[in-house]
Amino acid sequence: MERDEFNDGFCYCGIPAEKYVTEDAKVPPPPGMVFLIFVNKEFAIFEFRWEKMCKTNSNYPENYDTRFKHKTWSP
Amino acid sequence: MVSLNEFLENNQAKVEPFRPCPLYVPEGDSLTFYLKDEDSYGERIDELLTIYKSTKTDEIVGCQIKGVRRKLKELQKFTVTLKDANLGLGLLFLTYMATTESPTARHQYEWLGKQAAKVRASVPTGELLAG
Numbered sequence: 622m623e624r625d626e627f628n629d630g631f632c633y634c635g636i637p638a639e640k641y642v643t644e645d646a647k648v649p650p651p652p653g654m655v656f657l658i659f660v661n662k663e664f665a666i667f668e669f670r671w672e673k674m675c676k677t678n679s680n681y682p683e684n685y686d687t688r689f690k691h692k693t694w695s696p
Numbered sequence: 697m698v699s700l701n702e703f704l705e706n707n708q709a710k711v712e713p714f715r716p717c718p719l720y721v722p723e724g725d726s727l728t729f730y731l732k733d734e735d736s737y738g739e740r741i742d743e744l745l746t747i748y749k750s751t752k753t754d755e756i757v758g759c760q761i762k763g764v765r766r767k768l769k770e771l772q773k774f775t776v777t778l779k780d781a782n783l784g785l786g787l788l789f790l791t792y793m794a795t796t797e798s799p800t801a802r803h804q805y806e807w808l809g810k811q812a813a814k815v816r817a818s819v820p821t822g823e824l825l826a827g
Binding site: 624625651654657659661663665668670671682684 | 746
């Protein structure tokens with residue numbers, strides 16, 4: 622991540638098959654959104670949320686090219 | 697050995713009604729503040745501020761600010777000392793507002809500060825200064 626003191630952290634990004642709206646209820650993922658999970662260098666999760674996807678690359682969030690250094694892993 | 701299901705069964709958290717209350721997350725040196733209990737998505741304003749908007753109405757329902765400890769250290773340069781047990785969120789937003797160059801971020805901090813004042817939101821100072 623391009624962030625002071627968190628340069629060694631990671632962001633996992635993707636579109637889950639389902640979105641939980643309560644503990645028991647799930648719905649399809651919101652259109653035009655990606656789900657992000659942020660971890661620090663110890664891999665402790667400190668934030669997770671949906672964001673609008675990039676208009677030119679639907680695998681990533683908006684402005685991903687200035688927010689993150691590089692892609693580390695991909696299936 | 698206890699299975700995951702058994703562990704979860706035995707450690708169920710009591711669900712309390714929603715109230716607007718900031719949460720400091722030391723692992724990310726970030727503070728999250730929800731004004732409403734609504735389904736939301738994040739919109740990053742700049743490297744320090746993300747606002748949460750309602751999925752249904754696009755109304756702002758919360759925010760996340762990053763680099764809280766660092767920002768408090770900046771305050772110390774101006775010999776501002778935190779003595780109270782709790783830090784009002786309004787002062788924190790004011791600090792961020794004073795140091796941003798983004799007009800959009802300034803506007804958001806001002807609005808968030810007013811909302812925080814309405815509900816008298818504060819965060820324990822000890823949580824912010826520990827570590």
